Amino acid sequence: MKPTVFWSAFLATGSVLAQTEGDRLQREIAALAAPLTIDEALNRAALEHAQELLGDGSPELASLRKSVMKQGSLDAQLLPFAAIGTDPDELASELRAFVRTRVVQRGFTHFGVGVTGSSDGRNVCVGVFVRRLVELGPMPKSTRARELTVRGVLLTTSPVRAYMTVPSGEVEDLEVRVDQRTVEIPIAFQSGSGKYTLEVLVDGPRGPEVAALWSLGYNAPPPDETKRPPPIAVRVEEGRGLVKTEIDRVRKAMGRRPLAEAALLRRAADAHAQRVCETLIAAHVLKEGQGPEARAAAAGYRGKVAENVAVARTLAEAHTNLMDSPSHRRNVLLREARDLGIGVARREAAMPVTSDAQTVAPRLGPATWCLVELFGAQ
Incomplete structure (x- = not known):
């Protein structure tokens, strides 16, 4: 039976094999879409999402993004793949086809693959592809510190900007300090307790691109990132x-x-x-x-x-x-x-x-x- 495959700009559903098959798939995809780089954090996020899909088969985009963020990834440009089926070879074939038709030539830089299976013969394969323009250090999901500094390394020579949405809903410009390829963004939580969202923008050949996106609570619980609008059929x-x-x-x-x-x-x-x-x-x-x-x-x-x-x-x-x-x-x-x-x-x-x-x-x-x-x- 042909595997069930979905994809979108933010997700798709998955299928599974043994993790050794996942390791082999990673190497194949890295060779197929060079210079795509295997990322261990994305591997862990993909495997976690594959295991969730194996449990109920529900393709929740927010769930996958949550898995990625839990691994400390701030990547904003995320292209997921997932397939569910019984034939491991067909699942692997669908992933390779996805890479050839949707990943190659679109500028993605890093990826992870997670595969798993159940005793009843169901398999899930999940791929997570990101376009990474900056690598930032770990960010908290909540903090009581009035100030913090985000540090990282630029993977591009293009100009960088940063913005932050504060609890009132207004957007502030942030200072960005660049020294060759290192970047520092000092943040002061001056708008009171609540949710703050940080974004790093890179002005490259495609125009402004969101390179990193992260929300955290200041003197507040971590924001719930799983609430999304329900699908509504519209013309x-x-x-x-x-x-x-x-x-x-x-x-x-x-x-x-x-x-x-x-x-x-x-x-x-x-x-x-x-x-x-x-x-x-x-x-x-x-x-x-x-x-x-x-x-x-x-x-x-x-x-x-x-x-x-x-x-x-x-x-x-x-x-x-x-x-x-x-x-x-x-x-x-x-x-x-x-x-x-x-x-x-x-x-x-x-x-x-x-x-x-x-x-x-x-x-x-x-x-x-x-x-x-x-x-x-x-």
């Missing part, structure tokens, strides 16, 4: 309206004026959303080489623009991911913004879903949604 136009409503709600709550929908920005956003869905790369600059302002100008919009781009299993999750990111939330809250264009595209799942998956597929969703939000000021 493209209905989804566009829901995103606009949510942006208006957040801006009003934070004392910002509402935004007017701009047809020219929507045209530019829609075109980019289509290109993002074609490549499944959530980037501001794709192979065409045009950034947001150039694309908006080509559509006829004259003015400064800021852009959010997300890829996820549902439209609601795509926007939630953006709001969880300080730099993207910062764009939503721009005081100078007057206009808004929302681009939405949907890509159907590329792999067949067998009858085994009927209890799982509705939770995961058979498609990938690509969301582009353009904020303009003329």
